[in-house]
Amino acid sequence: MNAGGDPRGIRVAVSTVIFALEPGVSPEEFWAGGLDTALRAYSTGESSSLGRTLWMPLVRRLREPGEGRWALPGGWLDPEESLEAAAARTLEETTGVRPAYLEQLFTFGDPGRSPDERVVSVVYWALVRPEETSDAIDDPNVRWFDPDRTRGLAFDHDTIIEYALGRLRTKLGYSQIAHAFLEPTFTLAELREVYEIVLQRPLDPANFRRAVESSGAVVDTGELRTGTPHRPPKLYRPVHPADAGPGGFVRVPIAPHLRRS
Amino acid sequence: MNAGGDPRGIRVAVSTVIFALEPGVSPEEFWAGGLDTALRAYSTGESSSLGRTLWMPLVRRLREPGEGRWALPGGWLDPEESLEAAAARTLEETTGVRPAYLEQLFTFGDPGRSPDERVVSVVYWALVRPEETSDAIDDPNVRWFDPDRTRGLAFDHDTIIEYALGRLRTKLGYSQIAHAFLEPTFTLAELREVYEIVLQRPLDPANFRRAVESSGAVVDTGELRTGTPHRPPKLYRPVHPADAGPGGFVRVPIAPHLRRS
DNA sequence: CGGCTTAGTGTCGGACTGACTTGAAGTCCG
DNA sequence: CGGACTTCAAGTCAGTCCGACACTAAGCCG
Numbered sequence: 001m002n003a004g005g006d007p008r009g010i011r012v013a014v015s016t017v018i019f020a021l022e023p024g025v026s027p028e029e030f031w032a033g034g035l036d037t038a039l040r041a042y043s044t045g046e047s048s049s050l051g052r053t054l055w056m057p058l059v060r061r062l063r064e065p066g067e068g069r070w071a072l073p074g075g076w077l078d079p080e081e082s083l084e085a086a087a088a089r090t091l092e093e094t095t096g097v098r099p100a101y102l103e104q105l106f107t108f109g110d111p112g113r114s115p116d117e118r119v120v121s122v123v124y125w126a127l128v129r130p131e132e133t134s135d136a137i138d139d140p141n142v143r144w145f146d147p148d149r150t151r152g153l154a155f156d157h158d159t160i161i162e163y164a165l166g167r168l169r170t171k172l173g174y175s176q177i178a179h180a181f182l183e184p185t186f187t188l189a190e191l192r193e194v195y196e197i198v199l200q201r202p203l204d205p206a207n208f209r210r211a212v213e214s215s216g217a218v219v220d221t222g223e224l225r226t227g228t229p230h231r232p233p234k235l236y237r238p239v240h241p242a243d244a245g246p247g248g249f250v251r252v253p254i255a256p257h258l259r260r261s
Numbered sequence: 262m263n264a265g266g267d268p269r270g271i272r273v274a275v276s277t278v279i280f281a282l283e284p285g286v287s288p289e290e291f292w293a294g295g296l297d298t299a300l301r302a303y304s305t306g307e308s309s310s311l312g313r314t315l316w317m318p319l320v321r322r323l324r325e326p327g328e329g330r331w332a333l334p335g336g337w338l339d340p341e342e343s344l345e346a347a348a349a350r351t352l353e354e355t356t357g358v359r360p361a362y363l364e365q366l367f368t369f370g371d372p373g374r375s376p377d378e379r380v381v382s383v384v385y386w387a388l389v390r391p392e393e394t395s396d397a398i399d400d401p402n403v404r405w406f407d408p409d410r411t412r413g414l415a416f417d418h419d420t421i422i423e424y425a426l427g428r429l430r431t432k433l434g435y436s437q438i439a440h441a442f443l444e445p446t447f448t449l450a451e452l453r454e455v456y457e458i459v460l461q462r463p464l465d466p467a468n469f470r471r472a473v474e475s476s477g478a479v480v481d482t483g484e485l486r487t488g489t490p491h492r493p494p495k496l497y498r499p500v501h502p503a504d505a506g507p508g509g510f511v512r513v514p515i516a517p518h519l520r521r522s
Numbered sequence: 523c524g525g526c527t528t529a530g531t532g533t534c535g536g537a538c539t540g541a542c543t544t545g546a547a548g549t550c551c552g
Numbered sequence: 553c554g555g556a557c558t559t560c561a562a563g564t565c566a567g568t569c570c571g572a573c574a575c576t577a578a579g580c581c582g
Contacts, residue, residue, distance in 0.1 A: 009340055012271050012370075012381055079270055079379050083370040107368040107383050109273075109344040118340050120273055120383070122368050189529080207571060209530070230528040231578040450559080468540060470561070491559040492547040 010118045014086040015074030015157075017105065017125040017164035018097060019147065021181050021197060022055040052197055053146050056161070057095045058153070060141040065115050066154030070143070072161070074121070087124035096137035099126035101180035105164055113156050125164045127180040172198055176217050179238040185221055187233040188212060271379045275347040276335030276418075278366065278386040278425035279358060280408065282442050282458060283316040313458055314407055317422070318356045319414070321402040326376050327415030331404070333422075335382070348385035357398035360387035362441035366425055374417050386425045388441035433459055437478050440499040446482055448494040449473060 058070040075090035077083065084102060092098055102124055109120035136142065147161055171177055178194045179186075192208045212218060219239055224232040319331040336351035338344065345363060353359055363385055370381040397403065408422055432438055439455045440447075453469045473479060480500055485493040 010273050010338060012273060077271060077370070077381070080372055082372060083368065083381070104367060106365060107344065109338070109383065111341055111343060120338070120344070120381070122370065122381070187529090204571070204573090205528090206530075206532090206573085211570090226579090228528075229580050230526080231530080231580095233529055448560090465540070465542090466559090467542085467561075467563090472539090487548090489559080490549045491557080492549090492561085494560055 010120055012077040013074055013119050013121045014077050014083060014090055015072040015121050015123045015160070016087050016091045016099075016102075017072060017123065017147075017161055018057055018091065018095065018099070018128060019125070019164075019168060020055045020057075020097075020128045020144075021130055021194065022052045022144075022146075023130055052193070054148070054165075054197060055144045056147040056150070057097065057136065057142055057144050058150070059094050060143075061154055062141065069152070069154040070145070070150075071154040072123070072157050077122070083122050084124070087122075087126070091126065094137075095142055097126075097128045100129050101127040101177055105167060106160070108156060108160065110156075123160055123164075125167065127168075127177060129181060129183065131183075169198055176238055176240065185223070185235040185237045187225055187235060188218075189233060191218070191236070271381055273338040274335055274380050274382045275338050275344060275351055276333040276382050276384045276421070277348050277352045277360075277363075278333060278384065278408075278422055279318055279352065279356065279360070279389060280386070280425075280429060281316045281318075281358075281389045281405075282391055282455065283313045283405075283407075284391050313454070315409070315426075315458060316405045317408040317411070318358065318397065318403055318405050319411070320355050321404075322415055323402065330413070330415040331406070331411075332415040333384070333418050338383070344383050345385070348383075348387070352387065355398075356403050358387075358389045361390050362388040362438055366428060367421070369417060369421065371417075384421055384425075386428065388429075388438060390442060390444065392444075430459055437499055437501065446484070446496040446498045448486055448496060449479075450494060452479070452497070 057073065059073050061067050061069055061071050073091055073094035075086070075093065077086045078089075081089065083104065087102060088099060103126075105123045105125045107120060107122045109118075111118060113119065113121075136144075147165055150161060151158055153161070168177075172195060178191060178198075181194045182190055188209055189205070191212065192203055192205060195208070196203055217239055218236040221235045221237050223235045225235055226232050318334065320334050322328050322330055322332050334352055334355035336347070336354065338347045339350075342350065344365065348363060348365075349360060364387075366384045366386045368381060368383045370379075372379060374380065374382075397405075408426055411422060412419055414422070429438075433456060439452060439459070442455045443451055449470055450466070452473065453464055453466060456469070457464055478500055479497040482496045482498050484496045486496055487493050
């Protein structure tokens, strides 16, 4: 059974695709900024989402191979740590962010994907809350990008990001991962904004409310968000934390219309 | 960026969870066998599926760790081959079967999952056609099991099989992998039988037909299967081959009622 | 106070699903 | 030869779900 070549000489790396919501303008700043800011935000024409998109931190490679190019944050697997711990560690070391959600994505191991040596990369994908992104390291070699417009990365990282984006958009339809983008309590409008940004499609507020409420994924906290210039919305919280990994196979479809395309 | 411990000393293995349909009695044999065989098959009470279930080959470990226990077929990754090629190779070396479908499942790499040394296992799952299983190696150290009743395997292989089963049942609902269990052309009854066996649930033939036809996943070949003791059914073939891997993200929902539970 | 904005509820028509019925096309057997 | 039997295949129908839209509620602002 232990046939096959000697695997020593193969190195195991861990990389992570990190998604966050672009900070954009917070609702408070938005209104505090007055009409100018409001008009500028609206004039982008991006519907109700204030023009926000997905954000993703990349790091510039400081050595060969691929020196100078942008790449996913990552590093070598430490012999004593689990794959997930390695993902979280390298993620924080290189970018300074801590994930609210971390799940294994895929393992890339083609012989030619890295020159010189054979590298097997276990790739994770992560979601971080907006407030986490402010802890990000202030380093010219770390920059945030729009994952839909990012091309020309080192190695096969273009492919990896594309795959992770597909996974994020698909998984949004049958799990509760959207909560990982938000604070512990949130309004349904904020939750809907996450879906709209990720799915790149406006959703009917009324139907969205019906779908989410009937799914039982959130509960009413009984509190209201005050300080808005309009009717105060209810605050909700998730029922269950989103779990990942090979145990996380509980597929609770939220609603068909929240699926891709 | 290349911080972290030296990854050498970590070995990369590849394992595969293989699913096939239990050969059971082919329709021809079934009817050729006469009433005795027919009654015996029917008396199992397993509805229209002639009592067939899923089958999975396991191999007995011939050395420590876990000597004597049953385990998933696998082996070490060769430095020059891709992960998928390694999965196909070790699969054939140990069990003699060649997969009609092969997709990466998950990478298991907890530090303590194998005693003594650190092993990162990239696990694949495969589907094989029934005729392939006849090529299986005749070896007392290879035996076929019912994946739903298999417990007590070496390492963390119980967990892996459970995860693969969940993946198979889930993926059946939104992809065309069921074709990988069948010959190049098949009747809708045969396709339905695959779904019934995997989902462990009877399906209404009329509604199944409607769902599959409207999904556009199969096309009528114009031919009929003859030799049956009843009205000859039409033969169909898949429109697209089922593709796996990080490109295979085309999610074409066949029908909601073909999903799990 | 009246107008404005967003929150949240109600309703209606079409599409889909699941259970069932009916007709079709062969073989088997007396 | 013809009727019984089997499965294939198409049709029917009621309940449910979904998307679109109208409408009311509740705060702020001038």
